[in-house]
Amino acid sequence: MSGKLLSNQALCSKQALRILILALLVSTTSTYASARTSDATAGIKDTTLRLLTARVNDQPFDSATRMLQTASDKLLVPAAALKRWGLTLPDGVAPTKHNGQIYYPLDAFGNLDWSIDESTQTLVIQAGVDRFADTHVDLDADDYTAPRNSTTGGFINYDLLFEGREAGTNNTSGTFEFGGFNSWGVATTTLLARNRHRNDGVVRLNTTLRHDEPGSMRTLTLGDTFSHAGSWGRTVQYAGIQWGTNFDTRPDFTTYxxxxxxxxxxxxxxxxxxxxxxxxxxxxxxxxxxxxxxxxxxxxxxxxxxxxxxxxxxxxxxxxxxxxSQSLLQSGLHDYTYEAGAIRENYSRKSNDYGRGFASATHRLGLSQTLTSGFRLEALEDQQTAGISSAWLPDPRLGVITAAVAGSHSSHAGNGSLMQIGF
Incomplete structure (x- = not known):
């Protein structure tokens, strides 16, 4: 009996000890939380609400702002007001939160003096230029307005010529263009009609389907067109496909x-x-x-x-x-043309005379505001050509220096090379 009683007393002692330890832990946690809360609010104890207008470097801001003045005459200003006045927030300074609003102490700002004009209830700030955010003035900030989609329609253009001679030999000729358009693009075909000695008849000149994308400044062309020569190539007329940038779709855009x-x-x-x-x-x-x-x-x-x-x-x-210089591109701007087709022959004499097939790629990139580089590739059945080019502005007083290097291989003429430099 006495053994069981001792056992029960030991059990009660252990339970009491557990309760005592738990109470001490709760008390310590509560004290720590209270201390943290006190530290967080220490910056705004004994503050006075001030409703002040502001004048920053002689620029008045008439709207009144709620500020907090501490017992030690420190002034806490809302972060939103600092941004409105153009001041940058100080680095490494912990903000103070009061009633859901973020405040910063003006004394934490370097290169800044402040005072309060009590007669006008105005906060007067004199700050160095390094305390203000940058102001950007863009002289070409007009928003681009995309053209509206066109309705379906068509058009006809013509140009007629009559020549009369004393010998009685008269010549009559004319060019005609027939076109149609809708929201996708424009399709055109041009014809040449002649009534001359040994040259009577009608010849097809060009037939083209074109799709423009002014927003991205790109154009897709199908049919008869002219190739892009780049800085050292040659232009040929061909029928095929051409895809690339077309800055003419945005007359307001400046490439250089x-x-x-x-x-x-x-x-x-x-x-x-x-x-x-x-x-x-x-x-x-x-x-x-x-x-x-x-x-x-x-x-x-x-x-x-x-x-x-x-x-x-x-x-x-x-x-x-x-x-x-037009030889330079804005930094990050691409200018490219990729094309393939068959070269046109006997233009204006025969309607559908096409010769060798070819493919070419031309691409330029503005690497910086003073350097633009690019490449060009050409491929025919019996000839291949590749080259690179650059334009560099070393100094505004010197002008632009251009250079190009290219090499080619032909099954008939062998290897060839090209070097260009311009100033």
Whole structure:
């Protein structure tokens, strides 16, 4: 009996010990959670709500903003307001959250001074240009509007010629074009009719089906067309298929690189851009760094000037030299043509006289704003040719240097090579 009692007492002691340990753990966890909560809210204890307007580098912002001022006179500003004022958020500074809104202390910003004008309830900030986000001014920012799909239709063009001579020999000729179109593309055929000595009759000139994609600036051509020569090839007329870029579908698009100029404004300013003494555009910029991109210039040597005028009327002029060339492509821009078919012979004399088959590929790529490179391949039944080409702008004062190297093999003429360099 006494043994069983001792056993029950030992069991109760063990249960009591477990309960005591569990209570200590809960108490410790609660204390730790309380400490963490206290640390998270330490930055916003004893704060005063301030409703202030702002003036940043002499630029007023009239809408009032809810800010928090601590007992140590530190000012916490909402992240949304900082972005609205054009200021970049400080790196490595932990934000403070209050009532679901993110705040940053202004004292954490380097190269920035602030004060509160109590008479007008205005926060006055003077910040260095490195504290502001970049402002980008794009002088070619018009949105592209795709053409509407065409309805189904057709057309006829003609050109007639009559020649009368004293000897009584008259010549009559005319060219006729018949075409039809719908939302997919355009189909055309051209004819030549003649009434001349030994040359009477009608000859078919070209028959073509063409599909344009202005959005991607590409064109598919089926039928009679001209090959793309590239920088060192030759153009031939042929019937077949051609697929490649066609920048003519976008008259507003410029293929060659255009200048970009960067600068800084300590206060809100007006930026005007001149190219060759002709005004090309302008914009208002806030305080901080700015860049002006896609300045319209003509091919050849250009002088670009950026005139910055601040709110006090002070002017600064930044001048840059720039060289524009059609030989260069914008960085990342592709220009290519892939084609195959049969070469046309006896054009304007016979309607359907086609000779050797061929295939060719031409592709160029803008590797940077100053370097464009590409290749060209040609293949006929008895001749193969391959080559590469480049265009380089080492300095705006020197102009563009072009170079090409190609080699060929023919079963009749053997091997051949070509080297070109231009300036």
């Amino acid at each position: 690189p255009r200048p970009a100029v960067s600068g800084e404004a300590t206060v809100p300013s007006t930026v005007e851009v001149f190219a060759n003494d002709r005004r090309r555009g302008g914009s208002q910029v806030g305080a901080g760094p700015f860049s002006v991109r896609d300045i319209p210039v003509t091919t050849g040597a250009n002088q670009v000037q950026v005139v910055t005028t601040d709110v006090l009327g002070r002017e600064r002029v930044l001048t840059r030299s720039f060289y524009a």
